[in-house]
Amino acid sequence: MRYSTTHKEQTRQKLLESSGALAKRGGFNATGVAGLMKAIGLTGGAFYNHFPSKDDLFTEVVRRELSHSPIAQQPMTRQRLERCLEQYLSLAHVHNPEGGCAIPALGAEIAQGPLPVREEAEHWLRTLQQTWAETLEDPALAWALISQCVGALVIARMLANEDSQQEVLSASRAFINEAVHEHR
Amino acid sequence: MRYSTTHKEQTRQKLLESSGALAKRGGFNATGVAGLMKAIGLTGGAFYNHFPSKDDLFTEVVRRELSHSPIAQQPMTRQRLERCLEQYLSLAHVHNPEGGCAIPALGAEIAQGPLPVREEAEHWLRTLQQTWAETLEDPALAWALISQCVGALVIARMLANEDSQQEVLSASRAFINEAVHEHR
DNA sequence: GTCTATACTACGATAGAC
DNA sequence: GTCTATCGTAGTATAGAC
Numbered sequence: 001m002r003y004s005t006t007h008k009e010q011t012r013q014k015l016l017e018s019s020g021a022l023a024k025r026g027g028f029n030a031t032g033v034a035g036l037m038k039a040i041g042l043t044g045g046a047f048y049n050h051f052p053s054k055d056d057l058f059t060e061v062v063r064r065e066l067s068h069s070p071i072a073q074q075p076m077t078r079q080r081l082e083r084c085l086e087q088y089l090s091l092a093h094v095h096n097p098e099g100g101c102a103i104p105a106l107g108a109e110i111a112q113g114p115l116p117v118r119e120e121a122e123h124w125l126r127t128l129q130q131t132w133a134e135t136l137e138d139p140a141l142a143w144a145l146i147s148q149c150v151g152a153l154v155i156a157r158m159l160a161n162e163d164s165q166q167e168v169l170s171a172s173r174a175f176i177n178e179a180v181h182e183h184r
Numbered sequence: 185m186r187y188s189t190t191h192k193e194q195t196r197q198k199l200l201e202s203s204g205a206l207a208k209r210g211g212f213n214a215t216g217v218a219g220l221m222k223a224i225g226l227t228g229g230a231f232y233n234h235f236p237s238k239d240d241l242f243t244e245v246v247r248r249e250l251s252h253s254p255i256a257q258q259p260m261t262r263q264r265l266e267r268c269l270e271q272y273l274s275l276a277h278v279h280n281p282e283g284g285c286a287i288p289a290l291g292a293e294i295a296q297g298p299l300p301v302r303e304e305a306e307h308w309l310r311t312l313q314q315t316w317a318e319t320l321e322d323p324a325l326a327w328a329l330i331s332q333c334v335g336a337l338v339i340a341r342m343l344a345n346e347d348s349q350q351e352v353l354s355a356s357r358a359f360i361n362e363a364v365h366e367h368r
Numbered sequence: 369g370t371c372t373a374t375a376c377t378a379c380g381a382t383a384g385a386c
Numbered sequence: 387g388t389c390t391a392t393c394g395t396a397g398t399a400t401a402g403a404c
Contacts, residue, residue, distance in 0.1 A: 029214055045371060158309060
């Protein structure tokens with residue numbers, strides 16, 4: 001064959017990574033198959049050698065984004081978790097959706113998506129929550145902190161003014177720090 | 185004229201309300217102009233007698249959704265705020281996006297949208313935050329609670345299992361109650 | 369494995385009849 | 387004010403050359 005097996009796998013991985021970034025920036029539904037392929041230097045017709053449909057790509061993108069998330073890495077010490085939260089609740093993250101967490105950017109689309117997508121999301125959200133719960137020794141607090149981070153990013157990105165965005169991030173950081181240190 | 189001036193205004197209001205619900209359920213971009221008009225018993229061609237473009241409709245939908253939100257009503261006593269939070273963080277709200285708050289459902293699309301949309305969002309989010317800040321006597325806490333509520337709803341709606349959804353909501357409610365009562 | 373070409377559908381938007 | 391018809395574009399997906 002003219003193309004090696006590893007080449008197909010590399011193309012697939014490039015497509016997954018690139019599509020994740022494009023989806024987080026502009027929305028998954030808003031970007032066509034041709035655009036996703038063009039971003040990795042290919043044409044639209046080649047897409048279906050890698051995925052049977054655009055919906056299947058979405059499922060794989062969600063899997064990749066949620067499993068590769070830096071906030072889901074183990075082992076997660078308390079100190080490392082606090083450093084993660086600082087980076088998560090930063091202006092850099094607000095202004096860089098394509099390189100950031102998929103949950104604030106794609107959460108609503110995942111919720112509206114087909115069942116396989118939501119099941120994939122549930123699996124990795126539960127994994128994330130359990131990791132944080134072990135570190136914090138409090139399962140409920142883990143869910144609350146995840147919600148706090150995601151909500152703050154959604155709100156900050158809705159705002160037009162950067163000072164307002166920073167206000168939201170700072171408030172959220174202070175709120176979290178108070179709760180976590182009190183719980184220590 | 186065959187149609188009264190009030191009739192046009194009524195059609196416009198029906199369209200705004202219906203489009204908001206459809207957008208919150210399936211996403212604003214995902215629904216075509218013809219579908220939005222069909223939902224109020226009209227055809228696609230009549231749309232442009234009411235709005236110059238679909239983008240303009242989005243701006244007006246965001247204005248209506250954020251200004252009419254039950255969480256933004258004044259006067260907002262501390263007791264009323266707590267009742268609002270209970271309703272917001274409920275399974276009923278999770279399963280009823282079309283009748284619920286626009287922020288978790290449309291936040292990402294608003295963030296990706298054109299500038300007029302984000303400016304409209306900023307105005308009403310600031311209004312909401314100031315209302316809550318007066319009630320809580322703490323501007324930062326207001327931003328943090330808004331973020332917590334929005335994040336919890338986004339996360340809960342991503343999950344496939346209802347028990348998991350309830351877990352997130354309960355954790356978020358407990359987290360908020362602890363913080364608010366401690367701050368009292 | 370990727371290309372071009374294409375079928376089919378849907379989109380946003382406009383024109384003109386009523 | 388709303389309709390039908392239509393233009394131009396872009397969407398998902400498929401077929402066949404290379």
